[in-house]
Amino acid sequence: MEAPYPAHWEADVVLADGGTAHVRPIKPADADRLRAFYSRLSDESIYFRFFGPRPRLSDKEVSWFTTVDYVDRVALIATIGTEMVAVIRYDKTGPGEGEVAFLVEDAHQGRGVASVLLEHLAATARERGIERFVADVLPANMKMMGVLRQAGYTAESSFADGVVRMTLDLTPTETSTEVTTAREHRAEARSIARLLAPGSVAVIGASREPGGVGHTVLRNLLAADFSGPVYPVHREVRAMAGVRAYPSVGAIDDQVDLAVVAVPASGVIEVVKECAEKGVHGLVVVSSGFGETGAEGRERQDELARIARAYGLRVVGPNCLGIANTDPAVKLNATLAATVPGRGRVGFFSQSGALGTALLQRVAQRGMGISSFVSAGNRADVSGNDLLQYWEEDASTEVILLYLESLGNPRKFTRLARRLARSKPIVVVKSGGTPAGHSAEALGLPDSAVSSLFSQAGLIRVDDLIQLFDVGQLLAYQPLPAGPRVGLVTNSDALGLLAADACVAAGLEPLPPVNLGAGAGAAAFGTALADRLDSPSVDAVVVIYMPPIPGEDSAVAAELLRVSQDSAKPVLATFQGHLGMHPDLLVGSVPSRGSIPSYAAPEEAVRALEYVVRYARWRAQPSLPPPELPDIDSQRARTLIHHALHQATTTTAPADDAASVSTAPASAASASASSASVASASASSAAARSFFAEPGPPVEADAADVAELLACYGLSVWPAEVVRSPDEAVVAAERLGWPVVLKVAGAEAARRAGTVRLGLAGPDSVRHAHAEFVAQFGEDVELAVQRMAPQPAVPTVVSVTENPAFGPVVSFGLGEVTARLLLDQGFRLAPLTGEDAAGLVRSVRGAPLLFGEYGYPPVAVNALEDLLVRVGRLANDLPEVARLELDQVLVGREGVIILGARATIRTPPGPRPDGGPRRLA
Numbered sequence: 001m002e003a004p005y006p007a008h009w010e011a012d013v014v015l016a017d018g019g020t021a022h023v024r025p026i027k028p029a030d031a032d033r034l035r036a037f038y039s040r041l042s043d044e045s046i047y048f049r050f051f052g053p054r055p056r057l058s059d060k061e062v063s064w065f066t067t068v069d070y071v072d073r074v075a076l077i078a079t080i081g082t083e084m085v086a087v088i089r090y091d092k093t094g095p096g097e098g099e100v101a102f103l104v105e106d107a108h109q110g111r112g113v114a115s116v117l118l119e120h121l122a123a124t125a126r127e128r129g130i131e132r133f134v135a136d137v138l139p140a141n142m143k144m145m146g147v148l149r150q151a152g153y154t155a156e157s158s159f160a161d162g163v164v165r166m167t168l169d170l171t172p173t174e175t176s177t178e179v180t181t182a183r184e185h186r187a188e189a190r191s192i193a194r195l196l197a198p199g200s201v202a203v204i205g206a207s208r209e210p211g212g213v214g215h216t217v218l219r220n221l222l223a224a225d226f227s228g229p230v231y232p233v234h235r236e237v238r239a240m241a242g243v244r245a246y247p248s249v250g251a252i253d254d255q256v257d258l259a260v261v262a263v264p265a266s267g268v269i270e271v272v273k274e275c276a277e278k279g280v281h282g283l284v285v286v287s288s289g290f291g292e293t294g295a296e297g298r299e300r301q302d303e304l305a306r307i308a309r310a311y312g313l314r315v316v317g318p319n320c321l322g323i324a325n326t327d328p329a330v331k332l333n334a335t336l337a338a339t340v341p342g343r344g345r346v347g348f349f350s351q352s353g354a355l356g357t358a359l360l361q362r363v364a365q366r367g368m369g370i371s372s373f374v375s376a377g378n379r380a381d382v383s384g385n386d387l388l389q390y391w392e393e394d395a396s397t398e399v400i401l402l403y404l405e406s407l408g409n410p411r412k413f414t415r416l417a418r419r420l421a422r423s424k425p426i427v428v429v430k431s432g433g434t435p436a437g438h439s440a441e442a443l444g445l446p447d448s449a450v451s452s453l454f455s456q457a458g459l460i461r462v463d464d465l466i467q468l469f470d471v472g473q474l475l476a477y478q479p480l481p482a483g484p485r486v487g488l489v490t491n492s493d494a495l496g497l498l499a500a501d502a503c504v505a506a507g508l509e510p511l512p513p514v515n516l517g518a519g520a521g522a523a524a525f526g527t528a529l530a531d532r533l534d535s536p537s538v539d540a541v542v543v544i545y546m547p548p549i550p551g552e553d554s555a556v557a558a559e560l561l562r563v564s565q566d567s568a569k570p571v572l573a574t575f576q577g578h579l580g581m582h583p584d585l586l587v588g589s590v591p592s593r594g595s596i597p598s599y600a601a602p603e604e605a606v607r608a609l610e611y612v613v614r615y616a617r618w619r620a621q622p623s624l625p626p627p628e629l630p631d632i633d634s635q636r637a638r639t640l641i642h643h644a645l646h647q648a649t650t651t652t653a654p655a656d657d658a659a660s661v662s663t664a665p666a667s668a669a670s671a672s673a674s675s676a677s678v679a680s681a682s683a684s685s686a687a688a689r690s691f692f693a694e695p696g697p698p699v700e701a702d703a704a705d706v707a708e709l710l711a712c713y714g715l716s717v718w719p720a721e722v723v724r725s726p727d728e729a730v731v732a733a734e735r736l737g738w739p740v741v742l743k744v745a746g747a748e749a750a751r752r753a754g755t756v757r758l759g760l761a762g763p764d765s766v767r768h769a770h771a772e773f774v775a776q777f778g779e780d781v782e783l784a785v786q787r788m789a790p791q792p793a794v795p796t797v798v799s800v801t802e803n804p805a806f807g808p809v810v811s812f813g814l815g816e817v818t819a820r821l822l823l824d825q826g827f828r829l830a831p832l833t834g835e836d837a838a839g840l841v842r843s844v845r846g847a848p849l850l851f852g853e854y855g856y857p858p859v860a861v862n863a864l865e866d867l868l869v870r871v872g873r874l875a876n877d878l879p880e881v882a883r884l885e886l887d888q889v890l891v892g893r894e895g896v897i898i899l900g901a902r903a904t905i906r907t908p909p910g911p912r913p914d915g916g917p918r919r920l921a
Contacts, residue, residue, distance in 0.1 A: 005070040008910035011919035012309040016112030018191035019312040023120050026075040031062050037084040042106045048141040049103050071128050076121050078113050081311045088117040096131035114147045119917035122170050133168045152176030184918045185389050191314050192390035195282040196325045196372050198257035199228045202249050204271055205262035206232040206240050214262035216336050224333035249278050257281050260334050265289030276311030285317035291378045292319055305380040320377025321356030344369015345476050347397040349387045351405045353377045366580025368473050371397040383408050388416040399476045402428040409921040410805045412914035414457040421458030425475045428461050429468050443805045452827040458618050460611050470608040473597040478570035480616040483539040487532030488513035490544035491520045499602035506610035521552045526559035533567045542605050543573045557584035565594055572605045573598045626831040634877045637712035641880045648699040698882050698906040706903045713870045717898045720786040726767040732785040733766055739788040742769045793892035794849055794859050799885040800875040807912045808875035814846040815888040832872035837865040863895040879908045
C-alpha cells in the first residue's frame with residue numbers, strides 16, 4: 001500500500017556521536033511503539049512536555065498522537081532498531097503557523113536526535129505551507145530552548161504566565177544552512193572515526209584454514225600489532241592463531257567497537273543483528289555474494305544496509321578489501337592485503353575490492369606512506385563522501401587519493417570536495433562505467449561533463465592509476481607551484497629537450513634546459529638547482545639525473561635535498577629512472593615534507609606537474625559566493641512556474657500527448673496575457689508550496705511564459721512572431737522593424753544549416769525567402785520573423801538541465817554547426833559564481849573566437865558571463881525547470897541578445913540531491 005506521505009520524508013540519518021537512526025512519519029500502527037517509548041521516559045521529560053505529571057497515555061491520546069493527516073498535523077519519529085527513541089510534531093494553529101513539540105528518550109538525549117528531527121520537520125512544514133513554528137516551553141526546559149535557538153532560524157521569544165513562547169521563522173537562512181552543514185560534517189566524520197580508530201575488533205567467520213578470508217584478516221590484524229584486543233569468532237573452535245575464540249560476538253565479555261564479517265552472504269544479516277544487540281559501532285563486510293551477483297544479491301545488500309543503519313551501525317562493503325589505519329596509536333590492518341604501506345600523509349579510498357590489494361602494493365613499492373585506507377566494495381553504506389568528511393578533520397591526512405567507479409550523491413560529493421580542496425588536494429580516477437552491485441544512479445551526463453564539474457570543484461581528475469600516484473606523491477611531499485614556469489636541470493641534452501617539449505605540450509612554460517653534461521657531480525647539480533630556485537622567473541624545477549655510469553648517486557641526492565630544503569618551490573626528479581620515493585631523496589628515514597619524488601621519465605614528471613599547476617591556479621583564486629543580483633524577482637518567477645504547471649495539469653489533452661502545451665514564440669499580445677496570468681496565480685501561491693506531493697510529467701512551457709520567466713532574472717528575449725503566410729510575414733516585419741530575419745521555427749531548426757535568411761530589408765525579400773522555405777520544407781513549415789540583431793556577433797548556446805544526480809547543470813558552447821557537431825561544450829553546477837562563469841566561457845575549444853582571435857572582433861564576454869550567472873541562479877531557484885535552452889545567444893561588442901528560449905517544466909518528485917535536511921546517501 002502506498003504511503004500517505006512523500007517518500008523523501010523518510011531518511012536514514014547520522015547522529016552527533018556517529019551512530020545512525022531512521023526518521024519517518026508516525027503511523028497508527030505505531031501505537032504500541034509509542035506506549036513503550038512513553039514508559040521509558042523519566043518523570044522530568046514528561047513534565048517538560050506536558051507541563052505536569054502524566055504517568056501513562058490513554059488510548060484516546062495514543063490514537064490522537066499516532067493518527068495525523070500529514071498536512072495540518074505531522075509527526076516524525078526516530079527509530080533505532082525496532083524502538084522509537086524520539087518524536088516531534090507540529091499542529092497547524094493558523095495561516096502559515098504550526099505549534100511544535102518534541103520528546104527524546106532520556107537514554108538518547110545529547111546525541112543530536114532532536115536537532116536532526118527539527119531539520120526534517122521544518123522541511124516537511126515548508127512543503128505544507130507552514131512558515132513558522134511556535135513553541136511554549138517551561139523556563140527550566142533549557143534543552144528544548146537550546147535546540148530551537150541553535151537551529152539557525154530567526155527566533156523570537158516572550159515570557160507570559162510562567163511560560164516562554166518561542167517563535168521560529170522557518171525561512172532558510174545562511175546561518176541555518178551553515179548549522180546543518182556543520183552538524184552533518186561533524187556527525188559523518190565521527191562515524192568514520194569510530195570505524196578507523198576502534199578500541200577492539202572482532203573477526204566473525206575467522207577459521208583455522210590458511211588462505212581463508214576470515215583467517216587472512218585475523219592474521220593481518222595480529223601481524224600489524226593492532227593496539228587493542230582482537231576477538232576471533234567461530235561457533236566451534238576455542239582458539240585461533242594463538243588467540244581465544246568465541247562462539248558468537250554476544251559471548252565476548254568486553255565491548256566490541258568494530259566487527260569484520262567474513263561469513264557466507266546468507267548468514268550476514270543474522271550477524272548484523274547480533275552485532276547490533278552487542279552494541280558494535282561498525283561493520284566491515286568482506287563477504288561477497290551481494291549486489292555484484294544479480295537481483296537477489298542486490299536485495300540482500302539493500303537489506304544489509306537497511307538493518308545496519310536502523311540499528312545504528314555504519315557498514316563498509318560488502319564485497320570489499322577492508323580498512324587500514326597506520327596511526328601508531330591504532331595500527332589497524334583489517335584488510336585482506338598483507339602489505340599495507342607505512343605511515344604517510346595520504347588518505348586513500350578505493351571502491352574496487354579486487355584492485356585494492358594491487359593498489360596498496362603499488363603505493364608501498366613507490367615508498368609512499370598512507371594515513372588511512374578504505375575499500376568500499378559495493379558501497380552499500382559508507383562512501384567517498386563520508387571519507388571526505390573524516391579526512392577534512394584528520395590532521396594526519398594532507399592529500400586524498402580516490403579511485404571511484406560510481407557516485408552515490410554527486411552533488412554532495414562536489415560540494416564537499418569544493419570545500420575540502422581549498423586546504424587538501426584531492427586526486428581522483430573516475431572509471432567510465434558503474435560495476436554491478438554499486439549503490440549508484442546513472443549520472444546522465446557525458447564523461448566530459450563530469451570532468452568539467454570535477455574541475456569546478458577543484459578536483460584533480462587523472463586518466464589512470466599511474467597518474468594517480470604520480471600526482472599524489474608530488475602533492476604529498478612538495479609545495480604547490482606559484483605558476484607554470486619550469487626550470488630544467490639535466491645531465492643529458494636529449495632528456496632535457498624531451499622535458500622541454502613535454503612542458504610546452506602540457507601548457508607549461510619551460511626555460512632553456514641547463515645541461516651539466518654526463519660527468520656532472522653533486523656540486524654542479526647543487527649549484528644549478530640553487531640558481532634555478534633563486535630565479536624569480538622559475539616556479540618549479542625538474543631535475544634529471546641519469547648518469548651513464550653510476551657514481552655519485554647518494555652525494556647528488558643529498559645535495560638536491562640540501563639545496564631544496566627551505567625552498568617554497570616544488571622540485572621533482574628523474575633520478576636514475578627510479579619510480580616513487582627514492583630512499584636517497586627522503587627527508588629522514590620515511591617520506592616527509594621536502595622529500596623529492598622521482599619519476600621513471602621526464603615526461604611523467606612534467607605530466608604530474610601539469611596537474612598540480614592547474615590545481616594551484618584554482619586554489620589561488622578567491623572562494624567567492626555567487627553574486628547577489630538584487631534586480632531579480634525569484635518569488636514572481638516561482639508564482640509563474642506554479643501557475644504554468646497548474647494550467648498544464650488541468651488542461652485536457654489526448655492520452656498519448658498529455659504533456660503538450662503551445663510553444664509559439666512570444667508576441668506583444670501573448671506577453672500581456674502572461675503578465676495577467678502571473679497576477680491571477682498569486683492567489684494560489686500558498687497551495688503551490690506543496691508541489692512535492694504530486695510529481696507530474698514534463699510539459700513544454702509557452703514561449704510567453706519563458707520570456708516572462710527570464711525577465712524575472714533580468715534577461716530579455718529578442719521579439720519574434722510566428723507567421724503562416726507571406727503576407728503575415730511582411731506585416732510582422734513592419735511591426736518589428738526592418739531589416740528582419742526569417743527562420744524556420746522549432747527546437748531542431750537552429751541545429752540545421754539553411755534554416756535562416758538574414759538581413760531581409762523589404763517586403764519582396766521577405767516574400768522571396770518565404771517561398772524558398774515552402775519549396776524546401778513544404779506548405780506546413782512553421783516560420784518566424786525576427787528583427788535583425790546587430791552585427792558582428794558570435795552565436796552561442798546556453799542551456800540548463802535539472803540532472804537527477806547533480807541537480808541543475810549549466811552548459812555553454814558556440815552556436816556554429818561545427819561546434820555543435822564536435823560537442824564542444826563546457827559544464828558547471830548551478831548556482832555559478834563570477835569565477836565559475838568565466839571558467840565556463842573559457843572551457844570550450846572555440847573560446848578564442850570570443851576574445852578577438854582568428855580575425856574575429858572581441859565581444860562583450862563580461863555580458864555573456866553575467867547571463868550565465870543569471871541563468872544559473874534561475875536554475876538553482878527553480879527545481880521545476882527541467883530544461884531551459886537559450887538558442888541562440890548572440891554575443892556582440894555591446895552585449896548579448898537571446899534570439900530564442902525554450903523551457904520544459906515539471907513538478908519535481910522531491911528535494912534535489914543534497915537538498916533538504918541531513919540524510920545518509
